[in-house]
Amino acid sequence: MPTNFERLKGRQSIAAFLAKKVGTVAGFLRTDHKGRCVLRDVSGEMVLPDNLAVVAPCWLGLSFTDDGQTEVLYQQSVNANSEVTRLQADYGQLKRRWSIYQEVRRFFLEQEFLEVDTPVAVACPGMEPFLDSWPIDNNWLRTSPELHLKRLLAGGYDRIFQIGPCFRKGDLGRLHREEFHMLEWYRVFADLDSLIQDIGALLTHLAPLATDPDFFRSLPDLVTCQEVFAKYLDMDLIDTTDKTPLRDKLDEMGITYAQEDDWDTLYFLLFLNFIEPKLGRERPLILCGYPASQAALARKAPQQPGVFPTCFRLELYVRGSEIANGFDELVDPREQRARFEAERKVRNQLGKPVYPMDEPFLTCLESGLPPSAGIALGMDRLVLALLDLTDMDQILPFHPE
Amino acid sequence: MLKTDQFRKKLKIELNGDPYIMLDVDFVRPGKGQGFVRTKLRNMISGSVTERTFKSNETAKPAEVREDEMQFLYQDGEDFAFMDNKTYEQITMSRESLGDTANYLYEGITGTISFFNNIPINCEIANFVEHEITDCEPGIKGNSATNAQKPAKISTGFKLNVPLFVEQNSWIRIDTRTGEYAERCKRPEGR
Numbered sequence: 001m002p003t004n005f006e007r008l009k010g011r012q013s014i015a016a017f018l019a020k021k022v023g024t025v026a027g028f029l030r031t032d033h034k035g036r037c038v039l040r041d042v043s044g045e046m047v048l049p050d051n052l053a054v055v056a057p058c059w060l061g062l063s064f065t066d067d068g069q070t071e072v073l074y075q076q077s078v079n080a081n082s083e084v085t086r087l088q089a090d091y092g093q094l095k096r097r098w099s100i101y102q103e104v105r106r107f108f109l110e111q112e113f114l115e116v117d118t119p120v121a122v123a124c125p126g127m128e129p130f131l132d133s134w135p136i137d138n139n140w141l142r143t144s145p146e147l148h149l150k151r152l153l154a155g156g157y158d159r160i161f162q163i164g165p166c167f168r169k170g171d172l173g174r175l176h177r178e179e180f181h182m183l184e185w186y187r188v189f190a191d192l193d194s195l196i197q198d199i200g201a202l203l204t205h206l207a208p209l210a211t212d213p214d215f216f217r218s219l220p221d222l223v224t225c226q227e228v229f230a231k232y233l234d235m236d237l238i239d240t241t242d243k244t245p246l247r248d249k250l251d252e253m254g255i256t257y258a259q260e261d262d263w264d265t266l267y268f269l270l271f272l273n274f275i276e277p278k279l280g281r282e283r284p285l286i287l288c289g290y291p292a293s294q295a296a297l298a299r300k301a302p303q304q305p306g307v308f309p310t311c312f313r314l315e316l317y318v319r320g321s322e323i324a325n326g327f328d329e330l331v332d333p334r335e336q337r338a339r340f341e342a343e344r345k346v347r348n349q350l351g352k353p354v355y356p357m358d359e360p361f362l363t364c365l366e367s368g369l370p371p372s373a374g375i376a377l378g379m380d381r382l383v384l385a386l387l388d389l390t391d392m393d394q395i396l397p398f399h400p401e
Numbered sequence: 402m403l404k405t406d407q408f409r410k411k412l413k414i415e416l417n418g419d420p421y422i423m424l425d426v427d428f429v430r431p432g433k434g435q436g437f438v439r440t441k442l443r444n445m446i447s448g449s450v451t452e453r454t455f456k457s458n459e460t461a462k463p464a465e466v467r468e469d470e471m472q473f474l475y476q477d478g479e480d481f482a483f484m485d486n487k488t489y490e491q492i493t494m495s496r497e498s499l500g501d502t503a504n505y506l507y508e509g510i511t512g513t514i515s516f517f518n519n520i521p522i523n524c525e526i527a528n529f530v531e532h533e534i535t536d537c538e539p540g541i542k543g544n545s546a547t548n549a550q551k552p553a554k555i556s557t558g559f560k561l562n563v564p565l566f567v568e569q570n571s572w573i574r575i576d577t578r579t580g581e582y583a584e585r586c587k588r589p590e591g592r
Binding site: 126128131171172175176256268271272273294322325 | 427430431432433434435436437439452453454456457
């Protein structure tokens with residue numbers, strides 16, 4: 001067998017082999033719908049001669065001599081090649097994915113951001129009522145590193161970034177995985193304007209790696225939630241309490257909702273059905289002016305009578321998918337504590353685990369966190385967007401187990 | 402009741418009294434808010450496709466759709482008679498509920514018929530079926546390399562385009578998903 005491995009090293013891609021029909025090829029073997037044996041690699045596929053019988057899909061190395069003889073150099077055992085162990089994405093996509101990761105790192109390091117690590121298992125994984133996690137002893141897997149990153153900001157770090165795994169139980173879809181890679185970056189003495197500049201510069205930096213570089217070189221559009229509701233649904237967002245205009249619009253558009261649905265749920269039913277798929281089609285788009293009720297950890301804009309209440313939050317959209325979510329950070333310790341308390345109450349009502357108050361984080365806010373801006377970006381989704389793909393399976397080696 | 406995390410492609414659910422089959426399911430969580438499940442649904446009676454977004458904890462009623470293998474017997478005006486292969490029970494389906502499938506039925510062909518509340522709503526047949534050309538212009542030899550086509554008719558009265566070399570009374574295979582000519586074939590045994 002070792003001698004065969006040596007011979008396999010000199011193999012050609014299937015595309016190259018098809019031009020000469022002589023030499024060694026290897027790839028994944030399966031039968032097609034006509035019952036023929038087909039050998040496939042990243043370069044292409046070929047139908048094998050009829051005299052080669054194949055029982056089950058497997059990895060196969062073959063040598064073809066110029067007198068038409070074929071020799072099987074290596075055939076992987078059938079068990080090792082069941083559907084379960086097959087890689088989802090092919091080698092080419094995985095390679096492109098990792099070069100994007102490297103360029104993201106280079107972008108931040110060149111701007112003298114410090115790359116940092118924060119714990120994966122934490123006492124408070126994030127208080128958001130709708131995010132779920134898994135327990136580890138007395139801790140939880142983080143749903144986001146943001147609370148620890150802000151502790152670093154309060155400790156004197158002025159520009160930091162992190163790329164690491166985060167966990168959200170139950171989030172599984174074409175653009176969602178229960179464990180995924182998050183990029184977060186933060187600047188002190190900064191606001192949404194600096195995040196908008198960062199996003200533009202980052203996308204331009206990554207453009208050469210994209211399938212459609214010009215798309216990512218264009219300056220992102222900047223629009224508010226009010227503007228997109230007016231544009232796509234011809235409706236005015238007036239406040240975040242009166243459900244009647246939202247219900248009327250849902251009725252008009254033929255979307256069902258429940259009487260107990262709150263304002264934000266009705267908002268999202270409209271947004272997801274009629275607005276989100278249209279965002280960022282011609283060039284990347286930054287959506288801002290979020291309703292104050294969806295502030296999460298963002299600072300709220302000062303309320304003015306007769307003006308739609310908003311918060312300083314933005315999201316980046318590329319071809320209908322949400323890529324990043326940024327905040328002009330809430331740094332007021334009293335309001336932060338009040339929001340945590342409110343979220344703990346909701347978690348309790350929903351019958352979900354109520355996490356302990358993150359006192360170390362609140363202490364850091366009390367010690368004085370300068371005005372800061374930070375943003376969380378889904379790395380896997382960024383890769384999908386750059387490669388113009390639509391499903392996590394296309395860029396991840398494994399499907400969730 | 403089915404919860405949204407049980408939603409899968411091909412799942413059948415009942416909405417407003419109609420059965421729907423799920424063509425596509427995707428989870429989405431905008432920002433860090435509540436999760437939603439986007440679905441694309443096909444009405445199994447009308448065939449129309451709609452999109453519907455469910456809240457993550459919402460439920461849907463499973464549609465009681467039964468499927469039976471049946472044999473096509475004969476056509477009587479706009480009614481098509483089928484017989485259950487096991488019980489020999491007979492039913493009729495209208496051309497409207499058969500849709501395009503009516504174009505490809507021949508005596509003895511087996512179809513999978515879906516029943517919703519005991520009413521036949523859909524009939525699935527094989528992706529490829531063989532039919533004899535009953536009406537077309539004479540074939541032109543040596544023209545197999547071009548893509549030019551001519552109109553032709555099969556015994557059910559269905560019209561389609563076939564390559565120029567296809568002769569009257571020869572047999573062809575039709576892709577029932579598109580209604581297009583697939584290839585020439587031999588007369589199947591027993592037909």
